[in-house]
Amino acid sequence: MPARKFALPGAGDSRWQGVPMDSSPQRIVMPRLEALPHLRSAASPGLEEVVRFFHARLPLAWEIYVRPHFNGLSPDVVLLNPEVGLAVYRLVEYPIWEGGYAFRRDSPGSPLTLYVQDEAGAVPVINPFAALRSTRENVAELYIPTVRREWGSVGFGAVTAGLIFPYASEEEVTRFCADAAFQPHRYAPAVSREALARERVHRVFPESGRSRSKLMSETAAAELRAWLREPEYRAAQRQPLVFDPVQKPLVSTRTRSGLRRIRGAAGTGKTHVIAGRAAHLEAQGRRVLVLTFNNALIRYIRDLVDRARAPYCRDERVTVLGFHAWCKLICEQAGFTESYRALWRHHKPDEQRTEEGRQVALKHVCDEELPRLTERALETLDRLGGHRHTGYDALLVDEGQDWSPHWWHVARRAIRNGGEFILAADATQDLYGRAESWTDEAMSGAGFRGKWSELYTCHRLPGDYLPFVSEFASRVLSHKEGDQIPGTRPLQLHAPTQMRWRQVPGGRVPQYGALAVAELEPVAREDPAAYSDVVVVVPTRSLGVELVTHLEHLGINTVHTLQQDSRAASAAKRGFSVGNNGVKVTTMHGMKGWEARYLVVCVEAAESEKVRRALYVALTRLKVSETGVCSYVAVVTSDPQLRQYGCDWPVFIDETGVAGSGASA
Template identity: 40%
Template sequence: MPRRVSPPVNELDSLPHPLTSGERRVFDFFNARLAPEWEIYVQPHLNGLRPDFVLLHPRIGVAVFEVKDWSLNDAAYQVQKREDGTPVLMVNDHGEWRAIEQANPVEKILHYKQEIFDLYCPRLDQRAGRAVMTAGLIFPSTGDRRVREFFEPWLRRHREIVQYPGRHPVTGMEAIDGGRIDQVFPEHNRGLSKIMNETLARDLRSWLVEPDFALAQREPLDMDKNQNNLVTSRTDTGYRRIKGPAGSGKSLVLAARAVELANEGKDVLVVNYTITLPHYLRDLAARCHRNGEGRGSITWLNFHAWCKRVCIQAGFKKEYDNLFAEIRSAERREPDKKNNGLKEIMDHRIPDLVDRIISRNLGHPDTIYDAVLLDEAQDFQLKWWNLLRKVCRQGGEKLLVADATQDIYGTARVWTEEAMHGAGFRGDWVRLATSYRLPPKAVQYAREFASRFLDPDLIDLPEKAQGELDIYPCNLKWVQTDSARAEAACLREILAMAPAADPELLAMTDITFLAPSQKSGMAVVAHLKGQYNIACVDTFDDDSQACRRKKMGFFMGDARVKATTLHSFKGWESRAMVVLINTADNHRALALVYTGLTRLKRHVRGSFLTVVSCAPELREYGASWPDFLEQ
């Protein structure tokens, strides 16, 4: 039978972190010498850790290997000892010796082994389970004897290595070049284990298999004829507005157009509302693979970050800071009006300050662009758009894309035809109708939700591609519960999603948890981290500044489970999601639910969406889903 390799062999040369020459030699060695039942996982996203190789045999055991191309024959590395005799790994850095004990490969492999045992194979027998685990170290550029001698001070410090050297092999170039698999991995051909089995292997695979986000980053994005025409052309006036339902490719067109303009030598400003979305748009742009010299530049900012930049560059930082000082002072006087004051600052006073700077020609030259592109325009106020128009050069290009159905801030009506007079547009909206993101089954339930619960004057329903075969399995589950049980239900569904994907493989790190609020999100993430030791990249924090920094660092390529709010995930997509809904009693709350439902991304190996709902108004709708559970 063919060996399971993740990522596939033909894609190893295009990894984000390419294999070193030594790592490639080791992979070829394992691939040639191991029985085909041994699965090979290269640089797996192991809950934030990235070992070089993990090997898995469902009836024999598990092995983790760290590979170092270091040459220990020269004077670049040495062992020093502290006063208590503890060895310290040192490297010569431009003539000065510095400690790199945090990179010590002996400690690394033991750490990997311990985490695999504790977290990823929780059903391994507590006492005998370690017998099926190997933790090895390979130096393909250094002789075997030299490697053993160099690391001897650390090897003899660990009782498990001394007692079971066969489970902790340390080898060098002779073993690799000589094809000595029995030396590099002594446990590879041990008899079938009474401990290891397919169930335990399945536990581990969900952590080892390459996540969809990693694969997607290597694949160029396809566009249909209509989308490609929008990317490669402009209108006579330079103005263009595009609308369409979730998943129809609006953001893709915008990102690809930004790249096209930059390749023409233009300076482009791409703006949106949320803090997290620029990461996604930049990723789309990187995957467009549009040829060009790239003489121009693209600036990716959310609207208020752009406002702050304009103020600072023009020398108005003090005035900008004073606006927030006023807020803090007002909050101390009237704490119950905290949100009202902040909204006034963000919606009006900051944009008004920027308008004064630009209108009086006080701005820095860098604030002027050849093109201004606005994503998720339905989140914007019309005066913000008119402010952005002022920093576009005469004859420049101005593009916006919108979906009024996702009206989570109650601002979509400003983008109706009647309200847009004076915004610079002539003629109709360009409409993208087909949803290429959503699995066809999910399109059906999204359309039903929008038709039942959203304003008919604003909805733009997603459509399936005509004649498209439904080759995208879709697992839809609705859990109806109450607020007291919601947190526990979310935890259960997150933990169960990857194992339940069998026989298909779902990477645990592809799972995204979406919460309606900071409070509910923090509660679930705290349990994931504290109770189950599952690392998460999240955007939750009681402190607003810390929360903002987390949002700035949130991206799908992170090798951890993802967790954020429904608001922050608008515009993004995920193959596997658990979505918590706590209320559905007004238009904005319902629009937020729709936004969450339409974040699901199709995949030939299956997509997974579980909704945990505390909203009684949605019970009847949820009961229509293929898998409905009431708790």
């Protein structure tokens, strides 16, 4: 079928030119209209025009939210009026001309599946009518519990859920609805391009003319805003990285030898410097390899590199990978695929081997055998004349305390002669026991001499929270040489950090952890944060799985890295990002290098130094808000040894019935 060209109705029309691109200060629009072209997934022309339409025609009391996460529903536009109700719209932008689509049942009794025609033939897509029904039911059932509780099924009257076809005629929309056996009505409109062009807001949104509804209230609106507000990370991703006077020369200059080692406590900006240096070298035409041990950190570093790049610079000369993923890549490119696969057969499930034995075998493969195989693969590539995955101009390693000196020597072989090398580390965050292998002799052998470049100023942690983290390090951790404790931070005005410590009975951490997330809802009434800004950190996969189950029972969507299969878990970590929609749940190891403004930390027993250091890492993930509003941290634990420290928190809640000092809720 030949391609059909579309012209957006009203685009370029004088009737639309009076609609300002900047949001009116009297209306809430999130994100702001001028930011729509700069979203991570840019708004289509059709979506921009629909938002302009509502912005120009609706009464000012209506709030507009563009592509909110909404706990995984992900509609295109949501309209909210605390006096009237809610409208959720999805755009249908694929062709629906006659012959361009078909509704079919793949098997008797199965739901209708929609197929649309493209160059490759008939392609299945989400049935918009099924999505519409699901959205309306989920909104009424889960996200405005006040309305549901007070009005029952009548509460559905507070919710409009519609489809907008910005490129389709009235005739095409009517036929499309009839083919799907869908009858549009007041609370489920199907909007054509003519309705938009005629500027008839009552046709697009019938409930827009209502000034008040007994079904809706400010309380219900507050419940919804917690899901609708743009997460802070999304706004931050549109802002360039800013570096302090100590960080700037590390980003913009090279040492005489080309080698530099950077250390600093949590939150001092080591990863920001790595990203900034990578972008700076890329702008000079250099190829940069950024490696880290933590797979969950890859997407975060990529996002920071994007923010550090100069506007419109997208040369993509920066490669960001986990060390072991890079090793696999090198082995495959050198033709060592079978040898690579053979390594992993040693730790496959075996009835004759205990779980501890499998973990020992896995560690030996990761720490010793795979790096040695990668060295051989690099030698092969060198003999073949190099490859695009070697011959980089710079190697930048983040979370270097997680590396062994052997890994460093292997990765260095991918860099050209005269290249640049940076190692950023914090021994206090050593969770794998490898930092101690970096002796003075090992450092010298790696090419490092002289003093470290030091980062002292903590930019991440809120000023009123910083003393509690430092106190934890002093009182709870065993001191080791090279430990970096967060010190001062620049003067920055921000709302008081909400700190809550909950001491709970043994075995109840998952339930109370889910409660700590749910308790954010009243906090969000004063500071309407998105639940996508919430990160829950746990020490073990098993605890995390239990907690996710409790969150789902509360109707809270999650994104996690807790898959049982090691390969699936590794893939989930690589795809894990602050940009993921939903409350994020990950392990303390997986959270290294990350930051969050809403943080819930759950731990049952912290008896070993290893777990206590992991807990310290988790506590240092709290981020001060870039907009000056409050940050929130809650710790849920059943470990009695942590009780004395927790009693000193501003809010200490004792669920165990054991008397203790400290502030109470």
